[in-house]
Amino acid sequence: EAGVVQSPRYKIIEKKQPVAFWCNPISGHNTLYWYRQNLGQGPELLIRYENEEAVDDSQLPKDRFSAERLKGVDSTLKIQPAELGDSAVYLCASSLLAGVGEQFFGPGTRLTVL
Amino acid sequence: SQQGEEDPQALSIQEGENATMNCSYKTSINNLQWYRQNSGRGLVHLILIRSNEREKHSGRLRVTLDTSKKSSSLLITASRAADTASYFCATDGETSGSRLTFGEGTQLTVNP
Numbered sequence: 534e535a536g537v538v539q540s541p542r543y544k545i546i547e548k549k550q551p552v553a554f555w556c557n558p559i560s561g562h563n564t565l566y567w568y569r570q571n572l573g574q575g576p577e578l579l580i581r582y583e584n585e586e587a588v589d590d591s592q593l594p595k596d597r598f599s600a601e602r603l604k605g606v607d608s609t610l611k612i613q614p615a616e617l618g619d620s621a622v623y624l625c626a627s628s629l630l631a632g633v634g635e636q637f638f639g640p641g642t643r644l645t646v647l
Numbered sequence: 648s649q650q651g652e653e654d655p656q657a658l659s660i661q662e663g664e665n666a667t668m669n670c671s672y673k674t675s676i677n678n679l680q681w682y683r684q685n686s687g688r689g690l691v692h693l694i695l696i697r698s699n700e701r702e703k704h705s706g707r708l709r710v711t712l713d714t715s716k717k718s719s720s721l722l723i724t725a726s727r728a729a730d731t732a733s734y735f736c737a738t739d740g741e742t743s744g745s746r747l748t749f750g751e752g753t754q755l756t757v758n759p
Contacts, residue, residue, distance in 0.1 A: 537689070575735045575749030576690070589746055624689055631745060635680070638689030 535559070537639035539625050545645045551613035554642045557606070558627030565602060566636065567610050568624040576624055582608065583631055612644075620646045653736060653753040661758050666723040668753040670736030671716075677740050679712055680747070681721050684733045693721075693734075728759045 538557040546552050558565050563584050568576035579598065581589040584605035593600065597616070602608040612619055622643050626636040654669045670679070678697050682690040696703045696712045696719065703710045709722040723730055733752040739745055 574751050575737070577749070578746055581746070626689075634678075634695060635692040636690075636747065638682075638691070640687075640689045643687075 537625055537627055537637055539623075539639035539642055541642055542640060543643050543645075545647065546615055547647050548617055549614040551611065552615050552644060553609055553611045554623050554625075554644075556608045556610070556625030556639060558608075558625070559637055562627035562629050562637070563605065564628045564631050565608050566626040566628075567600060567608070568626065570622045570624055570641070572621075579610070588631075615644075615646045617646050620644055653734070653750045655753060656751070657754045657756070659756040659758065660726060662726060662728055664726055664757075666726050666730070666755055666757070668721045668734050668755070670719045670721070670750055672719075672736075672738050672748075672750075673717065675740050676714070676738040678738070679710075679719050680737045681708075681710060681719075682735045682737060682749075684735065684752070686732075690735065723755075726755075726757045728757050731755060731757045 540555050565582040567579040569579055570576040578592055580587055580593045580600050582602045585602055598612055600610045622641040624638055624641045626638045628636045652671050660666055676698055678695055680695045681693040683693055684690045694705045694708055694710050696710050698714055707724045712719045733754050735749050735752045737747045737749045739747050
């Protein structure tokens with residue numbers, strides 16, 4: 534069974550440029566999460582989807598971050614414009630049950646903003 | 648904001664020794680999970696313990712939960728070099744709903 538797929542694995546951009554990350558969750562998992570992980574810290578939730586609906590986006594900086602999950606399968610997280618402080622690893626995860634139990638994580642996208 | 652705090656921040660042991668990592672949290676929880684993260688990789692789920700459970704085992708892993716002290720511990724017995732990774736606790740609870748809140752992690756190094 535394929536795991537959570539993310540691309541790209543690494544991205545280096547200059548500040549004020551836009552960037553997008555893509556995630557394909559495990560087949561059959563209705564719940565999808567985007568996390569941001571700063572160096573030396575644990576992941577922090579940005580947004581959670583139940584199918585197509587964003588049910589928890591309270592920690593998403595909406596002035597520059599946006600996300601979508603069309604058709605309730607894969608998802609895209611966008612930052613526009615990127616700032617230096619956005620440098621981090623962006624992790625996507627999925628789970629079978631909404632908010633309960635094990636979450637399956639992708640390898641992440643390491644973003645460096647210069 | 649981080650709900651859990653792991654202790655110690657870093658731990659270095661020899662292969663074959665046991666490793667104990669602790670996690671403390673602030674608010675009431677429904678469940679507590681432990682995850683492992685190898686360098687440059689995503690997190691891998693290790694074990695989940697519910698708030699009404701006190702101890703759980705999985706292979707070489709033993710997790711305890713003390714809700715009165717709002718703390719949990721993860722014990723890895725007979726450690727191996729391959730256990731070298733960061734270990735995170737994550738909680739979900741009454742105030743956070745189904746949102747998982749992660750601690751800052753313990754970096755474990757097992758020397759061969």
